[in-house]
Amino acid sequence: MADISANFLGIKSPNPFWLASAPPTDKKINVLRAFEAGWGGVVWKTLGSQVKNVSSRYSAVNYNGSRIMGFNNIELISDRPLDINLREIEECIRLFPDRAMIVSLMADNTRESWHELIAKVEDTGAHGFELNFGCPHGMTERGMGAAVGQDPEIARMVVEWVMEKATIPVITKLTPNVHSVVPTGKAAVEAGTNALSLINTIQSVTGVDLDTFVPNPYVAGKSVFGGYCGPAVKPIALKFLATISQDPTTRQVPISGIGGISTWKDAVEFMLLGATTLQVCTAAMKHGFRIVEDMCEGLNNWMDEKGFATINDFIGLSVPTLTHWEDLDINYHHVAHINQDKCIHCGLCYIGCEDTSHQAINLSYGKPYNTYSIKEEECVGCNLCQLICPVEQCITMVEQRKGDEYLNWKDFQRLGLALNDH
Amino acid sequence: MSIQNNRLAPEAYERNFSDVHPPFDKKEAALVEANRCLFCYDAPCMKSCPTSIDVPKFIKQITTDNLKGSAHTILQSNIFGGGCSRVCPVEKLCEGSCVYNLMHEAPIPIAKLQRYATERAIAEKWQLFERKPSTGKKVAIVGAGPAGLSCAHALSAQGIDVTVFEKEARGGGLMTYGIAAYKVTPRFCQDEVDFITSLGGITIEYNRELGRDMSIPQLQDGFDAVFLGIGVGLARQLGIPGEHLDGVVDAIEFIYNLRSTSYSQVAVGDRVAVIGLGMTAIDAATQAKRLGATEVTIVYRRTQEEMPCTQVELDLAMLDGCRVLWLAAPKEVLGADGNVTGLVCSEMELGAADSSGRRSPVETSRTFALDVDMVIKAAGQMPFQSLVDAAGLENKGGRIVQANGATSVARVFAGGDCVNGGREVVDAVQAGKDGAAAILDYLRATEITSPDTAMEPSAFNNLAPALPDLS
Ligand SMILES: Cc1cc2nc3c(=O)[nH]c(=O)nc-3n(C[C@H](O)[C@H](O)[C@H](O)COP(=O)(O)OP(=O)(O)OC[C@H]3O[C@@H](n4cnc5c(N)ncnc54)[C@H](O)[C@@H]3O)c2cc1C
Ligand SMILES: Cc1cc2nc3c(=O)[nH]c(=O)nc-3n(C[C@H](O)[C@H](O)[C@H](O)COP(=O)(O)O)c2cc1C
Ligand code: SF4
Numbered sequence: 001m002a003d004i005s006a007n008f009l010g011i012k013s014p015n016p017f018w019l020a021s022a023p024p025t026d027k028k029i030n031v032l033r034a035f036e037a038g039w040g041g042v043v044w045k046t047l048g049s050q051v052k053n054v055s056s057r058y059s060a061v062n063y064n065g066s067r068i069m070g071f072n073n074i075e076l077i078s079d080r081p082l083d084i085n086l087r088e089i090e091e092c093i094r095l096f097p098d099r100a101m102i103v104s105l106m107a108d109n110t111r112e113s114w115h116e117l118i119a120k121v122e123d124t125g126a127h128g129f130e131l132n133f134g135c136p137h138g139m140t141e142r143g144m145g146a147a148v149g150q151d152p153e154i155a156r157m158v159v160e161w162v163m164e165k166a167t168i169p170v171i172t173k174l175t176p177n178v179h180s181v182v183p184t185g186k187a188a189v190e191a192g193t194n195a196l197s198l199i200n201t202i203q204s205v206t207g208v209d210l211d212t213f214v215p216n217p218y219v220a221g222k223s224v225f226g227g228y229c230g231p232a233v234k235p236i237a238l239k240f241l242a243t244i245s246q247d248p249t250t251r252q253v254p255i256s257g258i259g260g261i262s263t264w265k266d267a268v269e270f271m272l273l274g275a276t277t278l279q280v281c282t283a284a285m286k287h288g289f290r291i292v293e294d295m296c297e298g299l300n301n302w303m304d305e306k307g308f309a310t311i312n313d314f315i316g317l318s319v320p321t322l323t324h325w326e327d328l329d330i331n332y333h334h335v336a337h338i339n340q341d342k343c344i345h346c347g348l349c350y351i352g353c354e355d356t357s358h359q360a361i362n363l364s365y366g367k368p369y370n371t372y373s374i375k376e377e378e379c380v381g382c383n384l385c386q387l388i389c390p391v392e393q394c395i396t397m398v399e400q401r402k403g404d405e406y407l408n409w410k411d412f413q414r415l416g417l418a419l420n421d422h
Numbered sequence: 423m424s425i426q427n428n429r430l431a432p433e434a435y436e437r438n439f440s441d442v443h444p445p446f447d448k449k450e451a452a453l454v455e456a457n458r459c460l461f462c463y464d465a466p467c468m469k470s471c472p473t474s475i476d477v478p479k480f481i482k483q484i485t486t487d488n489l490k491g492s493a494h495t496i497l498q499s500n501i502f503g504g505g506c507s508r509v510c511p512v513e514k515l516c517e518g519s520c521v522y523n524l525m526h527e528a529p530i531p532i533a534k535l536q537r538y539a540t541e542r543a544i545a546e547k548w549q550l551f552e553r554k555p556s557t558g559k560k561v562a563i564v565g566a567g568p569a570g571l572s573c574a575h576a577l578s579a580q581g582i583d584v585t586v587f588e589k590e591a592r593g594g595g596l597m598t599y600g601i602a603a604y605k606v607t608p609r610f611c612q613d614e615v616d617f618i619t620s621l622g623g624i625t626i627e628y629n630r631e632l633g634r635d636m637s638i639p640q641l642q643d644g645f646d647a648v649f650l651g652i653g654v655g656l657a658r659q660l661g662i663p664g665e666h667l668d669g670v671v672d673a674i675e676f677i678y679n680l681r682s683t684s685y686s687q688v689a690v691g692d693r694v695a696v697i698g699l700g701m702t703a704i705d706a707a708t709q710a711k712r713l714g715a716t717e718v719t720i721v722y723r724r725t726q727e728e729m730p731c732t733q734v735e736l737d738l739a740m741l742d743g744c745r746v747l748w749l750a751a752p753k754e755v756l757g758a759d760g761n762v763t764g765l766v767c768s769e770m771e772l773g774a775a776d777s778s779g780r781r782s783p784v785e786t787s788r789t790f791a792l793d794v795d796m797v798i799k800a801a802g803q804m805p806f807q808s809l810v811d812a813a814g815l816e817n818k819g820g821r822i823v824q825a826n827g828a829t830s831v832a833r834v835f836a837g838g839d840c841v842n843g844g845r846e847v848v849d850a851v852q853a854g855k856d857g858a859a860a861i862l863d864y865l866r867a868t869e870i871t872s873p874d875t876a877m878e879p880s881a882f883n884n885l886a887p888a889l890p891d892l893s
């Protein structure tokens with residue numbers, strides 16, 4: 001059995017799965033249920049000046065009958081009184097001393113407000129802070145949340161204020177509503193943050209009601225841009241995470257990965273790209289806390305299979321394989337191959353390649369079943385067909401190198417090699 | 423032991439004749455299945471549908487909340503798409519070739535989805551088709567069955583004025599009078615006919631029989647073209663002693679009664695033998711059982727290998743508690759006081775394969791007797807031989823011979839069971855479409871070759887009042 005426990009800046013948790021700062025962590029009753037279910041830690045719902053929410057608050061994107069491929073919210077930070085939050089945080093820590101308790105903060109934009117909030121929260125015995133520089137709605141209009149995270153200089157200043165006062169580890173949570181998360185990440189690290197977490201939600205409009213013509217979520221005939229999360233944002237989150245893991249400054253601090261994590265496999269991908277702990281919100285909101293069981297078991301089985309004893313053995317392992325386009329090997333070539341024994345004759349590979357790729361699949365008519373085969377000389381190896389094919393391992397890509405030696409685009413140009421002629 | 427009606431309580435009849443393939447309860451249920459569809463290209467299901475319904479397209483349209491588009495996709499290929507979704511033997515058509523079968527997974531329930539997509543269209547009479555302005559051309563159609571009405575709809579859509587002559591009091595043909603009651607209700611059949619005629623340009627004259635009330639030459643006189651969709655007639659005679667006894671009944675007649683009166687009025691024996699193992703035999707057997715017969719035995723002269731019905735149908739009969747005697751051929755009906763008391767059968771064995779590779783049954787010297795009080799004949803239906811002969815139509819044993827929809831008699835076209843000898847509704851619908859296409863081609867051709875005689879609408883309008891004199 002592998003050891004799946006995490007040690008993040010000295011904050012220990014029996015597994016690396018934390019609940020992200022959001023409704024699942026906004027009061028004692030939820031957090032205790034989460035700990036009972038087995039979550040390794042929580043990031044308490046963001047505290048700051050008390051706010052008021054509207055309804056409705058959520059909307060979603062469904063895909064081919066699957067509900068909540070993407071999730072969207074227009075909620076603000078905690079709308080409960082600060083003293084109740086603090087009392088409940090303290091109780092949770094007392095009842096589950098082995099779990100990580102991070103408290104998310106978003107104070108008003110003055111040094112005094114931050115210092116005051118930090119002092120109050122530290123009194124609860126919390127293990128760390130997460131600075132919410134990411135909320136894309138409601139708070140930005142007040143100069144907080146993403147408004148801080150989008151400007152590296154403001155972020156630097158706030159992190160400096162926080163570091164003056166905080167005696168426990170500080171994680172800065174980054175907003176993805178920027179062209180690159182690196183400048184703000186760098187500023188935060190330079191200002192002394194102990195760790196980074198990402199991503200917060202992405203500004204979005206999930207849809208427009210075709211009867212009322214009002215986008216959703218619907219609030220009395222109006223809507224606003226919301227924050228998008230859930231499985232749909234995972235690829236974007238991974239990309240931002242990778243850039244933080246690549247940058248020489250930001251890679252110096254541990255990272256807590258967030259954005260669309262629903263299964264142990266998603267979690268492992270985040271870890272391979274540099275995350276030490278994983279935060280989950282939407283998946284828990286959709287399925288309840290019980291999903292953590294398979295996350296732990298799946299991670300454990302995978303680590304055993306791969307021979308990893310602790311999570312530190314593979315965190316960041318995939319980062320070096322992300323390179324620059326100009327460094328890719330142009331001599332690497334592969335072509336599609338259809339296993340006729342597995343093929344169910346759905347024709348999907350054919351129509352994809354024929355209509356939109358390289359007319360590299362041959363259709364031989366049959367009633368009712370056509371037969372499909374690859375014209376290897378036409379196949380460019382894009383693997384569209386393999387992605388489309390509904391049968392696992394039916395289409396495989398077979399390596400057919402164009403040359404033995406590694407050849408990148410720069411060399412290709414330098415050698416004056418021939419481009420495509422059709 | 424006797425043949426009696428009113429064997430069951432009303433609730434039992436209700437239960438026994440309720441929908442065998444109930445529809446989806448909810449939109450969500452339909453969506454789960456619709457979303458499983460892979461949206462195959464040049465889809466095997468579409469190729470396996472005699473009317474070539476674009477199955478992946480209509481299923482996709484269910485998932486995009488375009489139910490109107492979905493119904494249109496189905497009905498433009500098959501105007502009986504609603505009825506077909508209830509009666510087609512899909513296990514050997516679309517669903518039988520669904521690619522999921524090749525993964526050993528349950529196929530997409532195409533028929534059930536098709537029913538889902540068409541149900542509201544028919545119930546609420548959505549106007550999905552628009553009729554072109556009248557061309558003044560007139561076509562007579564004989565028979566308001568699937569072939570006739572499919573032809574009528576296709577022609578009327580192109581602006582042809584269609585008059586349908588039907589010998590029964592209601593439309594739908596065997597859909598209304600022949601198909602098992604647990605597949606379609608009379609109400610549905612009526613709604614379907616109304617839906618088809620709601621296009622406009624189609625007049626159905628009920629209780630008007632070709633051969634009795636009119637002749638083909640008279641129709642040729644009154645119309646630019648004639649389409650025959652008269653189906654086939656009663657069950658084949660057994661040609662064995664005792665066939666005249668009370669209690670030997672024709673499956674078609676038996677089912678006709680069941681479809682046109684209330685179940686409690688239909689008499690059935692205690693112990694019933696059904697001869698044959700086609701669709702009709704299965705329907706007669708299961709419905710005899712559902713009317714309250716205590717024992718139903720299907721007598722079939724070949725083996726399960728050769729059976730004409732599908733496994734799904736056989737299972738239906740078996741689940742109803744019907745028994746099948748394989749390799750048994752009726753030899754004599756026994757009687758007492760003019761009533762059936764038994765059926766003597768010969769034991770058969772399979773002989774050499776014929777040219778089609780099918781082994782024919784050969785009689786052995788062994789016989790056995792079944793203790794029965796009713797014998798239902800369901801060994802194939804007989805074409806309307808004398809009617810067809812009298813009209814001078816070239817035929818094979820009563821089955822009208824046609825080429826590209828046209829018969830040997832000028833301006834007379836035909837399709838459906840009367841040509842193929844008795845297949846499925848969906849084949850008849852396609853035959854109606856093909857007939858309509860052939861008629862349109864013919865009308866267009868005559869328009870070009872003899873413009874002055876063919877195209878003057880008023881000339882044809884004047885012919886219409888001549889019809890009432892036809893009898
Ligand atoms: C018992 C039974 C069960 C069946 N079950 C199924 C099933 O489950 N699924 C399936 O797909 N198919 C089934 N079939 C077959 C299907 O019903 C036929 O293939 C289909 O109805 C043929 O259509 P049609 O229009 O050619 O003929 P019909 O449906 O027979 O229509 C012919 C019409 O012409 C009328 N007509 C006949 N003679 C004259 C005349 N001289 N003058 C005026 N009108 C006339 C008739 O009254 C009738 O309305 C079944 C058939 C039978 C007998
Ligand atoms: C309803 C809702 C409320 C949220 N509130 C907060 C918040 O108060 N503070 C914060 O830092 N992030 C908040 N988030 C963002 C989540 O913590 C998380 O970053 C984001 O949902 C991405 O993770 P996921 O894809 O697992 O949901 C909220 C998300 C949701 C859905
Ligand atoms: S890999 Fe691309 S080009 Fe080759 S057959 Fe598949 S879709 Fe066509």
Ligand code: SF4
Nearest residue numbers: 343344346347349389
């Ligand atoms: S997509 Fe796969 S299963 Fe479908 S036809 Fe192509 S190879 Fe066969």
